[in-house]
Amino acid sequence: MDDETFTALVIGGSVGGLAAAHELRSAGADVGVYERSAGPTQARGAGIVMQPEVESLLNRTGTSARDVCVELSERQHLTRRGETARYPAPQLMTTWDTLYRALRDPLEDVCYRQDSTLDGVRVEGDGVTASFSDGHTARSDFLVGADGIGSATRRLLDSTPPVYAGYVAWRGLEAESGLPGHLVELLADRFTFFEAPGMQMLCYLVPGSTGERRDGERRVNWVWYTNVAEHDLPAIMTGRAGKRFAHFVPPDELPQDTIEKVVAQAHTSLPAPFAELVHSSRVFLQPVLDLAPHRMLTDHAVLIGDAAGTVRPHTASGTSKAFGDAAGLAKALRGWRSGLPLPAQALQEWEVVRLDRLVTLAEAGVHLAARSGLGSGRSFFRR
Structure with missing residues (x-):
């Protein structure tokens, strides 16, 4: 300049x-x-709700928020038995990697070491x-x-x-094309959530791995919050090769016994569609820290x-x-x-x-x- x-x-x-x-x-x-x-x-999270501060900067870089987002039309609450309650709630959803590319590409002339x-x-x-x-x-x-x-x-x-807040976020980010059709039909165009004492789960669709927004090319993003005692945290933050992670356990690093316990808890605690989604995903993990x-x-x-x-x-x-x-x-x-x-x-x-x-x-x-x-x-x- x-x-x-x-x-x-x-x-x-x-x-x-x-x-x-x-x-x-x-x-x-x-x-x-x-x-x-x-x-x-590497993205340390997955889905991002579009907010005015983000949209403002995107606009100033020449990118429309809608160009990097999946648009939702409804909110959907699931009960433990799988019953649904829906109401209109338009929202724009993106992902870390899509937003990263939108911001990185205009900075090609900047030193990025x-x-x-x-x-x-x-x-x-x-x-x-x-x-x-x-x-x-x-x-x-x-x-x-x-x-x-x-x-x-x-x-x-x-x-x-x-400081550890006392609970963790189990996460998944899966191509919609790899999931059962009935799940995608239930979740598409909606922000879906479930709450019970000591847990909360939410899910929505986001752009595909290279920003695709067309049906069949997007991804399903979910996060499931559960309480985990602090003394149990070191075990679940230890990867397959014994490496202790501090803030994020990537996909394919969670040991098989941890995954089996998470899937079992999902089947006993979550609505059936969410349990199936967890079972169908490569789960990763973030502890919630203050x-x-x-x-x-x-x-x-x-x-x-x-x-x-x-x-x-x-x-x-x-x-x-x-x-x-x-x-x-x-x-x-x-x-x-x-x-x-x-x-x-x-x-x-x-x-x-x-x-x-x-x-x-x-x-x-x-x-x-x-x-x-x-x-x-x-x-x-x-x-």
Whole structure:
């Protein structure tokens, strides 16, 4: 860009980091993105509910939300006996990988460096230097930590650890063409859910693996929340080869005995269509973790998205919160130039607004979980 006014490093190349790159470029920054994964970035979730913050950025990059979403027309509640109650509720649903491509493709001219694990952040004078485990270093005027709940940036700037919320999300993401026709017929065009004490399950269709939205080419996304005692967590977070995962157990890594227990619980606890769906899926797993907000802003560096603090998935706001963080940050930095003092007041006002939004969403998520008997019900978010 001919009007670049400052340089910025974005740590984390998932959708929150890509949003930050877009927003900072719009504010005049020369941006570099550093991602710790060495290969194709793996989705840590699956379905994403389209929210205004996400749609706004997509529009500004020339993409319509409908171009990356499956449109639903109804909500559908299943009872344990499989009875249904339906009502109109239009929604747009996408997936992490579809959204990732929509944001990544317009940034082809931006430095996007993979296999870059952050191991040092040093503020010197009017800039910040990031160092990486492979010996690479990069210096810029500003640094954004958008590297998720396992954020290396946060560990270097703030030692606050995440805390297990008391329940997990079992997940599946399956091609509709590989599932029984009667299941697809029941689930297509609907947001379907089931609730019982101590569990909650929901399901909807999303674009196919390369963004397909036509009937027969989409995917069925589901998530099933169940309580799991903390002392049982290490066992289910250990993969087939004995590797202990911290935040996500990928498909095909869950041991067979764990899968058998999950399927058995599904058949005894869920409506028959949902039990069949679990049985037909390659199950993967995420524990639900709480990361209490502490601060987002420090000298020449900020944290955004899950790196700054988490919201429970029931709010459907994790992605949109990160996008809102990025948009507000760009607004606070707009007009700033390299070599000038940071716009401290604007950044502090941004932090107050975004922390307030984080706390509001986080408290709402705890309340929604407690209504279904999920987790302990305690909150880590009050300030």
